[in-house]
Amino acid sequence: MDKSAFLNDIDELLELAPGKLKGSEALQSAGWDSLAIIGFMALCDERFGLQISPMEIRDCETGDQLFALVQNSLAQAKEEV
Amino acid sequence: MRPHIVRGVAIRGIASAVPESSITLEDCIASAGDSVRATAEATGIFKRHIAGPGICASDLCFAAAERLLDQLHWERESIDHIVFVTQYPDYLLPANSCLLHGRLGLSKSCACLDINLGCSGYIYGLSVASALLSTASAGRCLLLVGDTPSKTASPQDKSVSMLFGDAGTATALEISSSAPAMYFQFGTDGTGYQHLIVPVGGFRQRSTPLTQTRIERESGNWRSDEDLWMDGPEIFAFTLREVPPLMNAVLAASGWTRESVDAFVLHQANRFMIRHLQKKLKIPADKVPITLQDYGNTSSASIPLAINSALKEAVEAAPQRLVMAGFGVGLSWGAAAVTCGPIVVPEIVLVPDPELRVSGSTLHKELVR
Numbered sequence: 001m002d003k004s005a006f007l008n009d010i011d012e013l014l015e016l017a018p019g020k021l022k023g024s025e026a027l028q029s030a031g032w033d034s035l036a037i038i039g040f041m042a043l044c045d046e047r048f049g050l051q052i053s054p055m056e057i058r059d060c061e062t063g064d065q066l067f068a069l070v071q072n073s074l075a076q077a078k079e080e081v
Numbered sequence: 082m083r084p085h086i087v088r089g090v091a092i093r094g095i096a097s098a099v100p101e102s103s104i105t106l107e108d109c110i111a112s113a114g115d116s117v118r119a120t121a122e123a124t125g126i127f128k129r130h131i132a133g134p135g136i137c138a139s140d141l142c143f144a145a146a147e148r149l150l151d152q153l154h155w156e157r158e159s160i161d162h163i164v165f166v167t168q169y170p171d172y173l174l175p176a177n178s179c180l181l182h183g184r185l186g187l188s189k190s191c192a193c194l195d196i197n198l199g200c201s202g203y204i205y206g207l208s209v210a211s212a213l214l215s216t217a218s219a220g221r222c223l224l225l226v227g228d229t230p231s232k233t234a235s236p237q238d239k240s241v242s243m244l245f246g247d248a249g250t251a252t253a254l255e256i257s258s259s260a261p262a263m264y265f266q267f268g269t270d271g272t273g274y275q276h277l278i279v280p281v282g283g284f285r286q287r288s289t290p291l292t293q294t295r296i297e298r299e300s301g302n303w304r305s306d307e308d309l310w311m312d313g314p315e316i317f318a319f320t321l322r323e324v325p326p327l328m329n330a331v332l333a334a335s336g337w338t339r340e341s342v343d344a345f346v347l348h349q350a351n352r353f354m355i356r357h358l359q360k361k362l363k364i365p366a367d368k369v370p371i372t373l374q375d376y377g378n379t380s381s382a383s384i385p386l387a388i389n390s391a392l393k394e395a396v397e398a399a400p401q402r403l404v405m406a407g408f409g410v411g412l413s414w415g416a417a418a419v420t421c422g423p424i425v426v427p428e429i430v431l432v433p434d435p436e437l438r439v440s441g442s443t444l445h446k447e448l449v450r
Contacts, residue, residue, distance in 0.1 A: 015119075033300055034240055034300070034312075034313040034314055035120070035123050035313070037313075037314045038313055038314055038317045038353070039123075039353075041314060041317055041318060041321070042317075042353070042357050045321055045357070045361070046357075046360070046361075051318065051321055051322060053318060054312070054314035054315050054317075054318055057314070058314075
């Protein structure tokens with residue numbers, strides 16, 4: 001999974017210009033609210049077939065952490081298969 | 082879970098009523114600023130009918146029931162049961178079904194009961210009402226389903242303020258040996274009860290001046306403990322997890338293929354969620370009506386209201402295979418596969434508020450105050 005494409009998806013969710021988020025910025029100050037979390041959950045479901053719990057998503061403070069969460073969840077899903 | 086199957090009961094008509102007063106997106110922009118436009122575009126909700134202080138769910142269901150009984154030419158004495166589904170009753174007690182029994186002037190041999198469910202309530206109501214009827218040799222039932230969630234949505238809480246509208250519905254059911262079977266499937270996860278809740282006002286925690294006070298919560302939202310709290314992401318998560326298997330189970334029970342279904346009527350929670358489910362279930366968009374743009378999320382009433390507003394001509398004309406699914410507060414979910422039509426579907430009734438005669442924007446300001 002390409003990290004910059006992943007961050008571009010987050011940019012789109014937050015209605016930011018593509019390439020705006022580099023990964024270390026605080027999501028909270030970029031408009032990360034419950035609507036954005038729902039959009040992110042839909043994206044994970046559609047793109048990766050992943051259903052990630054809102055609690056785990058809320059624990060993430062940056063784009064980097066979201067990326068790590070998705071990678072870990074994908075690895076875990078692979079193990080379960 | 083095994084399906085519930087009810088045989089020998091037919092739907093004869095479905096009517097809906099909404100308060101005459103409404104709030105549009107423009108009204109909200111006028112009082113809260115342009116930032117609310119993004120919320121409306123995400124949810125797909127641009128207008129909601131709002132019950133003022135003089136209208137309860139019972140009044141909306143009463144208006145719908147009167148219109149339906151008139152158009153069906155059913156004598157009041159011929160009604161044997163009322164099942165009333167609501168989470169916004171007139172009183173803590175007695176039950177709304179008893180109030181409506183009196184108001185509609187029904188026979189003393191009529192059986193009346195309430196069911197306390199929201200988003201899944203229409204499916205449960207249809208199942209219980211049909212099952213009650215199927216144990217009798219003859220008879221008719223009025224299923225009244227309505228809610229006024231706007232009364233508990235804090236106008237200063239943007240996670241709910243532009244989402245909910247009010248509506249009441251009436252569905253007429255009758256014993257009929259030629260009626261096709263109805264298939265039902267249910268599920269519950271009570272461990273998630275706290276994700277959609279009005280915490281105070283029941284008997285666990287009584288109302289006090291403190292619980293009535295709106296205070297600042299997450300993301301600058303203000304609400305009291307007597308206002309509705311909804312954890313949107315948690316609700317979305319359970320919907321993604323439970324609704325696709327629910328729909329597949331009710332399809333399997335009925336033996337219907339996706340292609341043979343005329344319409345999939347999903348609880349009108351928000352457009353984003355309905356579209357996501359529709360794609361995930363691989364159903365064409367034109368088979369999944371969306372009517373919430375004009376009414377918002379009307380809780381238990383949303384499925385019959387969607388049938389009234391999107392499928393009126395179809396169900397009036399010929400039998401339609403409908404798969405319906407409700408999901409939300411509880412957490413509770415249910416689906417039904419029902420062949421419906423030709424039935425009586427009156428125009429949606431607009432109910433004026435005896436205590437309030439104001440325009441949308443004035444009403445919005447009143448509510449904010």
